[in-house]
Amino acid sequence: MIHGTKQDKILGQEFSVFLSKKLKKKFSFLSIQRIFGGASRETYRVALKDEDQSTVNFIYRRSQNSSLIETDQKTEYFAYSDFQETEVPVPTLIALEESSDVLGAPFMVMEELPGKVASPFDKDAYIPHEAEIGQQFWEILGKIASHDLTNSKLRELSEEKTLNNCGKEQLEYWVEVIRKDSLGVEPILEAAIRQLQRSEPLPQLG
Missing domain, CATH: 1.10.287 (Helix Hairpins)
Incomplete structure (x- = not known):
């Protein structure tokens, strides 16, 4: 079943064509779902079927004309790239496209991190793992704060x-x-x- 508006479906189909060329693999479009809540990008979850007939989810973050937060997409991409294959849980990056020619606006693509987001209204969501999750949270922030920027791609900006x-x-x-x-x-x-x-x-x- 294909979810989303007609315009979203067209976007998802164009996305599958782009990714097939980018990764030199044959993908077919399954579904696209808008993820609301991001203030600086239009964010979508796009499900594609690969050559093995397996479903693969990608996160597609697309620049928009106006946003609540002023950020450069390249900054976001480079920040993620600094923590690839580290203990900081960031998604695997796929592509950064700064031109609007491909899909109508600049965008970045990454693999989806598995998991679920707990409701902020559920006070019992993390029981009985509150202490462990809190410890992990601050350890991760510490790793980010102490990250050596000497060879960081952010310096290229x-x-x-x-x-x-x-x-x-x-x-x-x-x-x-x-x-x-x-x-x-x-x-x-x-x-x-x-x-x-x-x-x-x-x-x-x-």
């Missing part, structure tokens, strides 16, 4: 960015965004900004 100035650059950028969107002066927020400005990371030697 700008030759001018260095480990010593990227923090200051991002702080200045988001302070400007916050102040532009604020309805008035926000004392607590301004205090937090001043604290961040006073505690910039020390320059790395060497």
Whole structure:
């Protein structure tokens, strides 16, 4: 059964053609389902049938004209690429397409991570594994925070960015965004900004 609107079905069929050429495999389209909740991309789960007649699920993240979060898709793709085959659970990347010529908008493709998302309204969703899941959560965040950026693909995004100035650059950028969107002066927020400005990371030697 093919799910989704008529426009989505056409998109899913075009996606299967693209992926067949990209991976040099024969895929046939089964279904496409919009995943709601992402603020920066249109996200779809696309089910395809491969040459062995097995169902394979892919995640297709497509740029949109307007979004709640301003992000560069290449930044997202490179961030995922830094953690491929590591202990940080990220999906296996398939493709990044920056042109709108292929499917009407820039997009990225990845394999689907198996699992289910618990309802935020179910307070018992994680019983009896709350402590274990919490421990894993903070360990993963620690691995991300301590990741060595020396050979990171993220550094390819700008030759001018260095480990010593990227923090200051991002702080200045988001302070400007916050102040532009604020309805008035926000004392607590301004205090937090001043604290961040006073505690910039020390320059790395060497």
